[in-house]
Amino acid sequence: MEVSKNSFKTxxxxxxxxxxxxxxxxxxxxxxxxxxxxxxxxxELVAKMKIEEERIAEERKLNKxxxxxxxxxxVSFDGTDNFKLSDxxxxxxCKATKLIPQRAIMGANFLNFxxxxxxTINGNKIxxxxxKWDDEKNKxxxxxxxxxxxxxxxxxxxxxxxxxxxxxxxxxTRVYFIKNF
Amino acid sequence: xxxxxxxILFSSLITSIALARSxxxxxxxxxxxxxxxxxTDKTTYEGEWVATKKHGQxxxxxxxxxxxxxxxxxxxxxxxxxxxFPDGSTYEGEWANGFxxxxxxxxxxxxxxxxxxxxxxxxxx
Numbered sequence: 001m002e003v004s005k006n007s008f009k010t011x012x013x014x015x016x017x018x019x020x021x022x023x024x025x026x027x028x029x030x031x032x033x034x035x036x037x038x039x040x041x042x043x044e045l046v047a048k049m050k051i052e053e054e055r056i057a058e059e060r061k062l063n064k065x066x067x068x069x070x071x072x073x074x075v076s077f078d079g080t081d082n083f084k085l086s087d088x089x090x091x092x093x094c095k096a097t098k099l100i101p102q103r104a105i106m107g108a109n110f111l112n113f114x115x116x117x118x119x120t121i122n123g124n125k126i127x128x129x130x131x132k133w134d135d136e137k138n139k140x141x142x143x144x145x146x147x148x149x150x151x152x153x154x155x156x157x158x159x160x161x162x163x164x165x166x167x168x169x170x171x172x173t174r175v176y177f178i179k180n181f
Numbered sequence: 182x183x184x185x186x187x188x189i190l191f192s193s194l195i196t197s198i199a200l201a202r203s204x205x206x207x208x209x210x211x212x213x214x215x216x217x218x219x220x221t222d223k224t225t226y227e228g229e230w231v232a233t234k235k236h237g238q239x240x241x242x243x244x245x246x247x248x249x250x251x252x253x254x255x256x257x258x259x260x261x262x263x264x265x266f267p268d269g270s271t272y273e274g275e276w277a278n279g280f281x282x283x284x285x286x287x288x289x290x291x292x293x294x295x296x297x298x299x300x301x302x303x304x305x306x
Contacts, residue, residue: 110302
């Protein structure tokens with residue numbers, strides 16, 4: 001111990017300073033390593049960040065596609081004068097669409113009287129809407145949930161069907177026709 | 182900043198006036214007679230009016246492609262009428278209170294048909 005102490009003393013000043021610098025750097029790395037293990041989420045955080053980055057990239061891609069679509073009604077079926085979506089565009093529009101306007105809801109309610117009653121009683125209030133792409137069926141499904149008290153009974157009704165047409169406003173897209181029959 | 186606020190308020194005013202002018206009774210007599218009414222969401226009704234209500238024969242067209250042609254009573258689809266769905270499906274028959282009620286035929290866009298009695302939009306087996 002005494003020997004190593006004496007040999008350290010014999011070292012030149014620049015070597016001592018360099019050794020001190022290396023020691024401080026190692027200490028800093030160790031401190032961060034310990035703190036990261038205690039408080040950090042490590043790989044989990046990196047994975048979450050990657051997912052978020054992918055989501056943002058996908059959203060940008062969809063937004064670019066939406067802005068390239070013509071304004072007006074977009075349909076997934078033949079027999080109308082409206083813009084016919086290709087299979088690829090149909091999937092992309094479905095994934096980018098979030099909104100279901102009132103007329104689409106009212107149209108779907110023609111085939112669901114209970115939903116119509118609750119919707120009317122509640123002043124056209126909707127609990128939840130959803131638009132989902134089904135990879136297995138290669139179809140877009142949309143729907144909504146209404147709930148409320150109907151003649152003394154608490155009811156919740158979910159209406160869903162194939163989303164066959166959309167409205168492109170130039171800024172966003174909306175489900176325009178839900179085929180629930 | 183003041184100019185920007187003035188510009189926003191002025192634009193809102195112009196938009197409101199333009200919107201107000203494009204809706205309401207656009208043709209004919211929408212109180213008692215035959216007229217065409219355009220709603221703010223671009224839904225249109227063209228047909229007979231009695232005491233400012235849709236009453237008699239008329240056609241209601243929704244912007245998303247639903248078209249009802251037939252009888253109206255008290256502004257509701259009542260009587261004999263045909264509803265065209267946006268995909269080409271149709272229901273032709275009796276209506277009450279805005280719903281398929283009574284005898285009618287539902288025809289899917291692929292040609293499949295179902296005829297019988299309907300109650301509040303549901304087929305009675």
